[in-house]
Amino acid sequence: xxxxxxxxxxxxxxxxxxxxxxxxxxxxxxxxxxxxxxxxxxxxxxxxxxxxxxxxxxxxxxxxxxxxxxxxxxxxxxxxxxxxxxxxxxxxxxxxxxxxxxxxxxxxxxxxxxxxxxxxxxxxxxxxxxxxxxxxxxxxxxxxxxxxxxxxxxxxxxxxxxxxxxxxxxxxxxxxxxxxxxxxxxxxxxxxxxxxxxxxxxxxxxxxxxxxxxxxxxxxxxxxxxxxxxxxxxxxxxxxxxxxxxxxxxxxxxxxxxxxxxxxxxxxxxxxxxxxxxxxxxxxxxxxxxxxxxxxxxxxxxxxxxxxxxxxxxxxxxxxxxxxxxxxxxxxxxxxxxxxxxx
Amino acid sequence: xxxxxxxxxxxxxxxxxxxxxxxxxxxxxxxxxxxxxxxxxxxxxxxxxxxxxxxxxxxxxxxxxxxxxxxxxxxxxxxxxxxxxxxxxxxxxxxxxxxxxxxxxxxxxxxxxxxxxxxxxxxxxxxxxxxxxxxxxxxxxxxxxxxxxxxxxxxxxxxxxxxxxxxxxxxxxxxxxxxxxxxxxxxxxxxxxxxxxxxxxxxxxxxxxxxxxxxxxxxxxxxxxxxxxxxxxxxxxxxxxxxxxxxxxxxxxxxxxxxxxxxxxxxxxxxxxxxxxxxxxxxxxxxxxxxxxxxxxxxxxxxxxxxxxxxxxxxxxxxxxxxxxxxxxxxxxxxxxxxxxxxxxxxxxx
Numbered sequence: 001x002x003x004x005x006x007x008x009x010x011x012x013x014x015x016x017x018x019x020x021x022x023x024x025x026x027x028x029x030x031x032x033x034x035x036x037x038x039x040x041x042x043x044x045x046x047x048x049x050x051x052x053x054x055x056x057x058x059x060x061x062x063x064x065x066x067x068x069x070x071x072x073x074x075x076x077x078x079x080x081x082x083x084x085x086x087x088x089x090x091x092x093x094x095x096x097x098x099x100x101x102x103x104x105x106x107x108x109x110x111x112x113x114x115x116x117x118x119x120x121x122x123x124x125x126x127x128x129x130x131x132x133x134x135x136x137x138x139x140x141x142x143x144x145x146x147x148x149x150x151x152x153x154x155x156x157x158x159x160x161x162x163x164x165x166x167x168x169x170x171x172x173x174x175x176x177x178x179x180x181x182x183x184x185x186x187x188x189x190x191x192x193x194x195x196x197x198x199x200x201x202x203x204x205x206x207x208x209x210x211x212x213x214x215x216x217x218x219x220x221x222x223x224x225x226x227x228x229x230x231x232x233x234x235x236x237x238x239x240x241x242x243x244x245x246x247x248x249x250x251x252x253x254x255x256x257x258x259x260x261x262x263x264x265x266x267x268x269x270x271x272x273x274x275x276x277x278x279x280x281x282x283x284x285x286x287x288x289x290x291x292x293x294x295x296x297x298x299x300x301x302x303x304x305x306x307x308x309x310x311x312x313x314x315x316x317x318x319x320x321x322x323x324x325x326x327x328x329x330x331x332x333x334x335x336x337x338x339x340x341x342x343x
Numbered sequence: 344x345x346x347x348x349x350x351x352x353x354x355x356x357x358x359x360x361x362x363x364x365x366x367x368x369x370x371x372x373x374x375x376x377x378x379x380x381x382x383x384x385x386x387x388x389x390x391x392x393x394x395x396x397x398x399x400x401x402x403x404x405x406x407x408x409x410x411x412x413x414x415x416x417x418x419x420x421x422x423x424x425x426x427x428x429x430x431x432x433x434x435x436x437x438x439x440x441x442x443x444x445x446x447x448x449x450x451x452x453x454x455x456x457x458x459x460x461x462x463x464x465x466x467x468x469x470x471x472x473x474x475x476x477x478x479x480x481x482x483x484x485x486x487x488x489x490x491x492x493x494x495x496x497x498x499x500x501x502x503x504x505x506x507x508x509x510x511x512x513x514x515x516x517x518x519x520x521x522x523x524x525x526x527x528x529x530x531x532x533x534x535x536x537x538x539x540x541x542x543x544x545x546x547x548x549x550x551x552x553x554x555x556x557x558x559x560x561x562x563x564x565x566x567x568x569x570x571x572x573x574x575x576x577x578x579x580x581x582x583x584x585x586x587x588x589x590x591x592x593x594x595x596x597x598x599x600x601x602x603x604x605x606x607x608x609x610x611x612x613x614x615x616x617x618x619x620x621x622x623x624x625x626x627x628x629x630x631x632x633x634x635x636x637x638x639x640x641x642x643x644x645x646x647x648x649x650x651x652x653x654x655x656x657x658x659x660x661x662x663x664x665x666x667x668x669x670x671x672x673x674x675x676x677x678x679x680x681x682x683x684x685x686x687x688x689x690x691x692x693x
Contacts, residue, residue: 022502027602034598046597047518051526054511058567060548062533068544080550138374141367152371154680155378161672161683163626165644169651169665170381173388173658180384183400212377217687224688244363273539276628280648294539294629301543302633313543320540324532331531 073314078306085310092314113315115288116296119203123292124271127207131267135215136260139222140252153223157216167213168280172196175205175281196282199289206278206290213277214270218263225259226252258333265330272322293319382669389662390472396659407471411436414453423447423464425457434467435459476663486664488639489646493625493668496561496642501620503566505613511567512575512609513601517587527576530569538564538630546633560634561642565624571616578612579605615686618679625671643668 037049068082073092075085098109105114138156142149159167174180175195182192195201229252237247253260275294278284284291284299291299293315301312388396391405410419413436420436425447427433435447435457445464447457480486514520515527538545545564546555554560582605590600606613628644635641641649647668651661676683 024602026502026506027606031596031598035596038597043591043597044518044520047514047520047523050510050514050518050597050601054507054567054572055526057507057563058530058569060552061545061564061567062541062569063529065541065544065548066533068547069541072544072547080547082547137370141370144367146367150680152374153684154676155371155375157680157684158382158676159378161622161626161676162669163628163644163672165626165628165647166665166669169647169661170385172651173662174381174384178397178399178401180401187400212381220684220687244361273537275539280651283652297539297542298629298633302546309543309547316540316543323537323540327532 069313069317069320072310073317074310076310078308080307080309088310092310093318095311096314096318110311112288112291112300113293113296116291116293119288119290120272120274120292122203123207123274124268127210127271127274128264128267130207131211131215131218131271132260132264134211135218135222135263138215138219139226142219142223143226153220156219159213160216162213164213164276165280167209168277171205171209171212172281197286199286202282202286202290206274206282209281210271210274210277214267218267221263221266222256222259225256229255258336261333262330265326265333269323269326269330272319272326385662386666389476389659389666390474391476391659392471392473393657393659395473404470405472406468407473409467409469411450413448413450416448416453420448420450422450422467424467425459425464427459427463435464437464473659476659477667480660480664484650484660485638485641486643486646486667489641489643490667492558492640493643496558496627496631497621497624499558500562500566500624501617503562504568504571504620505617507567508571508616509575509606509609509613510601511572512579513605515572516576516579516582517584517605530572533569542629542633545630549634555634556636556640557634558640561627561631562624564630565627568620571620574616575609575612578609582608611682615682618675618683619686621675622672 034049038046041049071082072085074087074089075082076088076091077085079085096110096113099105099114100107102108102114105111105118108114142153142156146152162170177192177194179195181195186192193201195205233251233255234247237251242250273294274292275298278290278292279295282290284295297312297316297319300315301307301309387403387405388401391402392407394408395402395406409422411422413420416436416438420438422434422436423445425433425435433449436450438446438448438456440446440461443461445459445461447459447464448455449457481490515523515530549555549560549564552560554563586604586608587600590604595603626644627642628648631642631645632648635645638646638649643664647661647664650657650664
């Protein structure tokens with residue numbers, strides 16, 4: 001984690017000198033007020049001065065909202081401002097969590113919420129499993145000796161940079177009624193299918209498209225892990241006449257495992273929050289078959305005429321608990337990895 | 344024959360083909376098709392006229408019906424390839440169509456009208472790029488506005504991110520002060536907590552600061568990124584403290600140390616953060632969707648979504664604008680791919 005590109009100066013600095021031209025202007029302007037602050041607080045106090053702008057913005061737009069979120073989830077009503085809302089205790093959580101049968105969303109008080117929980121759970125399990133396997137496969141292929149490796153890496157990686165809206169639109173265009181996919185399939189004698197209007201197909205494509213968009217990112221992390229495996233291990237295995245499959249199971253997979261674990265957890269964190277691509281692609285439909293938790297929060301709190309901000313923040317806190325758990329897991333894993341590397 | 348196949352299939356190192364080799368090539372070919380295909384289809388489609396887009400099955404290349412000026416007719420007439428009664432083929436211009444018959448004229452001899460059954464004629468078409476798909480939405484609709492908004496948001500957010508994050512990272516890596524561990528802890532704790540969890544209260548904060556439906560309401564909540572602080576701090580830790588002590592001996596002010604010594608040395612990390620920030624802000628969707636309500640404030644992503652969600656989707660415009668919105672990202676990718684991939688591989692950030 002300590003080096004970014006491993007090459008200070010050189011090309012990187014000429015590039016950033018171009019990128020940071022307005023930046024340097026700003027620095028010059030700030031010279032005088034900062035000298036004043038240094039006279040006022042001394043060298044030791046400058047740490048706090050340097051930290052202040054970031055922490056001020058961070059507090060206002062991240063920390064305070066996190067705190068308010070808890071307070072908000074304890075209130076009811078349709079008013080926006082906190083003063084006009086009434087205290088309902090854990091009522092919102094009760095509303096969200098009341099179900100006579102948790103496996104059937106229609107028996108829940110908030111059937112849309114539970115539908116979105118079910119959808120998200122299904123999405124997370126299916127998407128993360130396939131995504132990790134496909135990323136691993138891609139990383140293994142890209143790790144082979146081949147010509148134009150940079151090009152091939154780019155082929156799998158570039159969708160990562162596309163915005164979710166663009167990804168959603170590209171696939172919506174291909175999957176529509178008179179789209180490319182139907183044209184190709186009908187050419188081979190298949191029936192026309194309304195890919196985004198059938199419940200199970202819509203879910204399939206939501207999963208497929210999100211894998212398409214993100215596999216390059218995870219493949220890249222795994223590729224870095226593969227390239228860190230010492231080559232002499234493979235040479236030794238070859239000397240011993242070990243088969244390729246055995247080499248994979250006994251050398252590659254165990255040594256790649258820490259990276260794989262990070263990839264799995266990162267993919268889980270991202271999958272739980274799925275919103276953008278799916279929202280543009282299917283809009284949550286047909287019905288509520290591809291509505292995920294983030295979309296439920298958005299619709300309940302913002303898109304609906306009767307905006308229920310209390311319910312939305314209660315739902316977001318429930319999702320946040322899952323995410324904080326996963327993040328703690330991720331930090332734990334990467335810390336353990338860092339410690340191992342240090343030893 | 345066997346000599347030829349041995350030659351063709353010979354591989355470096357002299358070892359034979361393994362089934363994993365075959366699988367790798369299939370994987371790469373499939374990858375090329377599945378990853379590039381959809382984007383290629385988007386670009387090709389964006390140059391088609393509405394009539395061409397509505398065709399099923401679709402044509403691969405953007406085709407446009409050919410027209411010709413014919414003497415005696417004010418409007419240009421569409422050209423058709425017609426099979427005449429005597430079996431010969433001829434290119435005729437269509438004057439009008441009545442039921443299943445079409446009245447056509449020979450462009451070289453416009454005097455006589457020839458009546459042709461419509462199933463005996465096929466339109467003459469040629470590859471033609473419908474560049475009006477790009478020009479019109481920029482003039483007629485607010486797309487230019489959306490572009491400006493997106494550029495403003497991206498540039499301002501990235502600049503502020505770089506300044507405040509690098510200052511905080513400098514403080515957290517080079518100063519000893521009370522509460523440093525606590526601040527670091529908070530930053531680590533919020534590293535992965537996404538915006539989607541705090542949208543409701545964030546909306547309230549932005550609202551009470553009178554930033555609702557403004558571009559600053561989109562920019563400010565995103566600039567104090569914990570990821571950026573963390574990334575820069577990890578890098579600045581590798582800058583030797585002796586450099587800073589030496590500068591202090593030379594009576595450099597702390598601010599000068601920061602921007603004359605630490606920032607230039609942290610340039611690679613700043614470049615990575617700048618690239619990431621540009622991509623993040625250019626592609627942001629959920630938060631702008633919530634904050635911006637008036638159309639003239641929309642960013643490109645929100646505008647694209649609204650435009651494609653309308654009842655009668657004008658796909659020819661949507662596709663063209665989607666392609667335009669990719670251009671900056673594609674440029675970044677082409678020129679800075681090495682930095683991006685190295686940045687991701689080393690930090691696991693996105």
